[in-house]
Amino acid sequence: MDNEIKIALSGRIDSGNASSVEENIQNEIGGNKNAPVVLDASDLAYISSAGLRVILHIKKTNPDLSIINVNSEVYDIFEMTGFTDMMTIDKAYRVVSIEGCEEIGRGAKGTVYRIDKDNVVKVYNDADALEDIQHEREVAKLALVLGLPTAISYDVVRVGDSYGSVFELLNATSFSKILAEVPEKMDWVVDEYVKLLKLINGTLVPEGKLPDSKEKIMTWANYTKDYLPEELGKKLVELSEALPHDDHMVHGDYHSKNVQLQNDEILIIDMDTLAVGHPIYDLAAMYNAYVGFSEYDNNVVKEFQGFDYKTSLEFWHKTLAAYLGTDDEAKIKEVEDKARVLSYSRLIRRSIRRGGLENEKSKAEIELWEKELTELLKKVDDLYFDPPAFEAESGNELDIEAEESNLHKVLDFIDKHLDAVDCPPKVKMQIEVAVEEIFVNIASYAYAPDKGRATVRVEVSPEPITVTITFIDQGIPYDPLAKEDPDVTLKAEDRPVGGLGIFMVKQTMDDVTYEYKDGKNILRIKKSI
Numbered sequence: 001m002d003n004e005i006k007i008a009l010s011g012r013i014d015s016g017n018a019s020s021v022e023e024n025i026q027n028e029i030g031g032n033k034n035a036p037v038v039l040d041a042s043d044l045a046y047i048s049s050a051g052l053r054v055i056l057h058i059k060k061t062n063p064d065l066s067i068i069n070v071n072s073e074v075y076d077i078f079e080m081t082g083f084t085d086m087m088t089i090d091k092a093y094r095v096v097s098i099e100g101c102e103e104i105g106r107g108a109k110g111t112v113y114r115i116d117k118d119n120v121v122k123v124y125n126d127a128d129a130l131e132d133i134q135h136e137r138e139v140a141k142l143a144l145v146l147g148l149p150t151a152i153s154y155d156v157v158r159v160g161d162s163y164g165s166v167f168e169l170l171n172a173t174s175f176s177k178i179l180a181e182v183p184e185k186m187d188w189v190v191d192e193y194v195k196l197l198k199l200i201n202g203t204l205v206p207e208g209k210l211p212d213s214k215e216k217i218m219t220w221a222n223y224t225k226d227y228l229p230e231e232l233g234k235k236l237v238e239l240s241e242a243l244p245h246d247d248h249m250v251h252g253d254y255h256s257k258n259v260q261l262q263n264d265e266i267l268i269i270d271m272d273t274l275a276v277g278h279p280i281y282d283l284a285a286m287y288n289a290y291v292g293f294s295e296y297d298n299n300v301v302k303e304f305q306g307f308d309y310k311t312s313l314e315f316w317h318k319t320l321a322a323y324l325g326t327d328d329e330a331k332i333k334e335v336e337d338k339a340r341v342l343s344y345s346r347l348i349r350r351s352i353r354r355g356g357l358e359n360e361k362s363k364a365e366i367e368l369w370e371k372e373l374t375e376l377l378k379k380v381d382d383l384y385f386d387p388p389a390f391e392a393e394s395g396n397e398l399d400i401e402a403e404e405s406n407l408h409k410v411l412d413f414i415d416k417h418l419d420a421v422d423c424p425p426k427v428k429m430q431i432e433v434a435v436e437e438i439f440v441n442i443a444s445y446a447y448a449p450d451k452g453r454a455t456v457r458v459e460v461s462p463e464p465i466t467v468t469i470t471f472i473d474q475g476i477p478y479d480p481l482a483k484e485d486p487d488v489t490l491k492a493e494d495r496p497v498g499g500l501g502i503f504m505v506k507q508t509m510d511d512v513t514y515e516y517k518d519g520k521n522i523l524r525i526k527k528s529i
Helices: 018-029 049-061 072-080 130-145 175-181 183-201 213-227 230-241 280-290 300-305 309-324 329-353 360-377 404-420 425-446 500-508
Strands: 005-013 037-047 065-070 088-091 102-106 110-114 119-124 155-159 162-168 172-174 259-262 265-268 397-401 453-461 466-473 511-517 520-528
Touching: 005 018, 005 049, 018 049, 037 049, 037 072, 049 065, 065 072, 072 088, 102 172, 119 130, 119 155, 130 162, 172 175, 175 183, 175 259, 175 300, 175 309, 183 259, 183 265, 183 280, 183 309, 213 230, 213 280, 213 329, 213 360, 230 329, 230 360, 280 300, 280 309, 280 329, 300 309, 309 329, 329 360, 397 404, 404 425, 404 453, 404 466, 425 453, 425 466, 425 500, 425 520
Parallel strands: 005 037, 037 065, 065 088
Antiparallel strands: 102 110, 110 119, 119 162, 155 162, 172 259, 259 265, 397 453, 453 466, 466 520, 511 520
């Protein structure tokens, strides 16, 4: 900016020198009121409340004030006192070099490198990536709260001209490396890889917490249709539009380099692509990672994943079969073709937008994908498939026989989610009491004299951490909240037996609601912890 005034701050600004510091700054500004002022805090080691008052005085005369290169300790003071909300304050970031570092993962927005035996850094492609970093930290925290095994970035650093997020990832090995170096472990990798994918796809996300993957699907379709015969392009858009909304989680970039084995724990990394939607979205991304990108040049997967194309095809097929829970090749092929429609739609758009039509190799790839997509659209009539029946304890939903003997399984399931967010013992006990009262009531009366099933769903929302537990059954319609509360002031001999269970639930929970919808009793309790 031509009229920008840049002033360096150094040392300490406290009650002993605040007046002289302010005088020096005002002298440098001179008569240029309202001119943009940038305070460079590279050498500023300390600031007290007296120093903060100096900043406020400057802000009043020159509203376009910003502060750059602030160290972590001083930045914490600005953030704690709300200054970061009043003006632009840029933190100074530790510089990290990735020269000679092992690449352990790569996604749409960045590449992950191991910088030492304990830590990795994800370097973002975009030089102005601070907003992306903040988004990934927030969604990774949400995923952790919802029970997914992932790592949270503990530091933001400068890497060359861009930024990176630093994660602790002790002695971790990617599934890609295992497949490349220990091929006899493929079946084990498939089992664990599918188990984690089902955990992700079986997790319900609180409304509005993640973007909808269908928006991207529609973007791919609306772009790619112009490169297809008119009727088939129209069909691509219609098939994409017909996919139903789904609040279950999808990863968006789920491949074997993003799954890490750390000691005996399996972690999913690269969380910036998390969204909600139908699992066909994840299958399409997986197809591209193992087949689509390498379909024209089979060496691409070797460069990216570290194993050859033959291994990649075998791993993809075994993974899809295990995920669908079938050996029926016709069924596997049917779902694969649905995923391929989205895969090619995405690949064509991606390549053309990156100048693919101007490069002979890329142009040949696009022609191959267009041909495959054209043939698929002639026979594929919808992109939907029924998601597999996830394991009982996948994600945050438990489907179980409504029998009192299963109460301990329900409590264990819920306790895992409560323990993951360090639920205080008192609140945990209150929730357990409420859960027992509700589940035993369902087991005893919902289907009597017959038996039936119940679904228990746990959702955890951050900031403030709130646990919502939903009980769903298809038994006799019954609203327990409609029952009049017992009079707890009566003497023992005057009190009727029973009726205290739901009363205790209402007294201890922050919110309790009931509805009967689509032939189901739906009772929901909510508690902040």
